[in-house]
Amino acid sequence: MSTITWDTHALDELTADFRGPLVHPGEPSYDELRKVWNGSIDRRPALIARCTGVADIRSALTFARRTGLPVAVRGGGHSFPGHSTCDGGILLDMAPLKGIRVDPVRRTARAQAGVLLGELDRETQAFGLATPAGIVTHTGLAGLTLGGGIGWLMRKYGLTIDNLLSADVVTAEGELLTASEDSNADLFWGIRGGGGNFGIVTEFEFQLHPVGPIVYAGPVAWPIEQSPELMRFYRDWITDVPDELTTAVIHRWLPALPTIPSELHGRRVVMVVASYAGTCEDGERVIAPLKAFAPPLLDLCTERPFVTLQSMLDLSFPHGRWYYMRACDVAELTDEVIDIAVERGLAIDGPFTSYPIFHLGGAISRVPADRTAFGGRADGHTFNFVGATLGAEGFEHQREWFRNSWRAIEPHQIGAYINFLGDEGPDRIRSAYGPATYDRLQDLKRKYDPNNLFHLNQNIPPH
Missing domain, CATH: 3.30.465.10 (Uridine Diphospho-n-acetylenolpyruvylglucosamine Reductase; domain 3)
Structure with a gap:
């Protein structure tokens, strides 16, 4: 990174007025604090301002306006394309604000x-x-x-x-x-x-x-070869499930986690993760037809603490891996969309690459489209292609899987969930919102x- 020059008087004023730590390149904590969740993002802010309150935020913004430095804002640092950091700018780190x-x-x-x-x-x-x-x-x-x-x-x-x-x-x-x-x-x-x-x-x-605190939820998995039949069954099954049920279909390799028998580690599967926001008895009854589709390879859908459900995917998406993502919404799971989903699942050839297909509808669709800026209230499903590796090795190969997946599904896309977008340009952002909202x-x-x-x-x- 080239040397940053700025108004030293402005920096002196910020230093005098700022209550939280101001971390500069070369300081012991700098390299750790500049990291974000996506390990493929390697950027070096000129200054990291760890904000402790509104006064710190206002001071940092005054400094940014005076110096003309780019401003990045980081909450959890999960921005897929790395918007929560920057090169040569000021990073406003919200992490200290934990109230x-x-x-x-x-x-x-x-x-x-x-x-x-x-x-x-x-x-x-x-x-x-x-x-x-x-x-x-x-x-x-x-x-x-x-x-x-x-x-x-x-x-x-x-x-x-x-x-x-x-x-x-x-x-x-x-x-x-x-x-x-x-x-x-x-x-x-x-x-x-x-x-x-x-x-x-x-x-x-x-x-x-x-x-909660106890809910009926978890994944049910079958060999990936059963994906064509499973996805068609799933499409028919979700047409009349209650709003309490939220599900996602995921194609992936089974990870080496303690909850998964070791003999299944690395098996290619299609799974449905189900969550029932009601009584466990009702959840077991509603999800029973899914379990009866065919004998599952793995059934972890049971009573569990809600906080366990919420953290279930944490180990599959840890900090530091290299991630490349793109997403889109589709109106419905037509036969052609299902065929694409199956083919792209069969093409996964890395242990950390996967893609969930989230079932939307329910309460989402009953909010009037113009009540919020969110696009896609009437969309049926969200695809989120996630190519991932431990580091640089093999990353480009997984990106090629991703590109092929996107080319296949793109003709069927009708929008996108804005949080799942990468750096894809203004036309893509406009299409995610629709012209009137944009x-x-x-x-x-x-x-x-x-x-x-x-x-x-x-x-x-x-x-």
């Missing part, structure tokens, strides 16, 4: 910008409550929420944004606003699906629901961030 407050009477929770999904679940489950939030517990709550938030409760209780009651937002000019249905309603509309384009959310308020987002961007300070994201430039 969570649960109100079990009102069934609400307030959580700060550095909270991870598992940390929120731990606090809310102490009262048998939860809000829909993701599938990997070390994901950052902020990024997940701002992009929409799919998860194991979504068909019953909606997306994460459908349970967002309010948010505190620091704008590009350093103004602190509360966004809700009753206050700055246009901003509230935009942050529910529009990503980090309009400001830095410092605290979220969520609606909670009675969930234009409205551009108007909002012009109002709250006319100079596009917050551009390291799935960027929506101002009109």
Whole structure:
């Protein structure tokens, strides 16, 4: 990285005013703090500002405006294309902001910008409550929420944004606003699906629901050769399942985990991960037809703590692996789409590469399309192709699997989940939102961030 020159007076002012640590290149903690979840992202910020509150965020933004440095914002660092870091800019690290407050009477929770999904679940489950939030517990709550938030409760209780009651937002000019249905309603509309384009959310308020602490959930797996029959059965079975049931079909090699018999490690499988947001008795009854499809190779769908369900995929997507991803939504699982899904599953030739197909609908589809900025309310399924390796070796080979998979499914895509997008250009972002929503987002961007300070994201430039 070339040497960064900046206004030393501005840096002196920031240093005097900033309460959290300011970490520069060469300092002992720098290399560890600049890392993000995706190991293929190797970027070097000029400065890492570890924010301890709103005052720190405002000071860091003032510094960025004066120096012209690019601004990256990191909650959990899970941005697939690495938007939560930068080269030669200032990284605003929200990790120190870990406050969570649960109100079990009102069934609400307030959580700060550095909270991870598992940390929120731990606090809310102490009262048998939860809000829909993701599938990997070390994901950052902020990024997940701002992009929409799919998860194991979504068909019953909606997306994460459908349970967002309010948010505190620091704008590009350093103004602190509360966004809700009753206050700055246009901003509230935009942050529910529009990503980090309009400001830095410092605290979220969520609606909670009675969930767990024990749920009926888990994966059921069959040999991958049974994928054609399984997927056609699955398509018919989910047509009339209750909203309490959220499922995903996954093609992959079975990982070497303690919960999986050693003789099955490395077996190529097609699995259905099921989660029932209701009583365990009802869940067992509803999922019984899936288990009866054919004798499974592995059946781990049973009663388990909700927090165990939430962390079930953590070891399959750890920090530091090299990931390459792309995603799209499809309207339905037609025979042609199923044939593509099967063929791409059979073509997987790496132990860490996989792709889930999430079943949408339910509560997601009943929210009016114009109520939030999220696109794809009426879509049927989300495909998420994930090519992964331990490091650089073999990475390009897995990317080729990914490219072939994308070419096959692209004619059937009708949109995309914004949190699953890579660096794919403005046309892809526009198509994910649709023209009307995208234009409205551009108007909002012009109002709250006319100079596009917050551009390291799935960027929506101002009109």
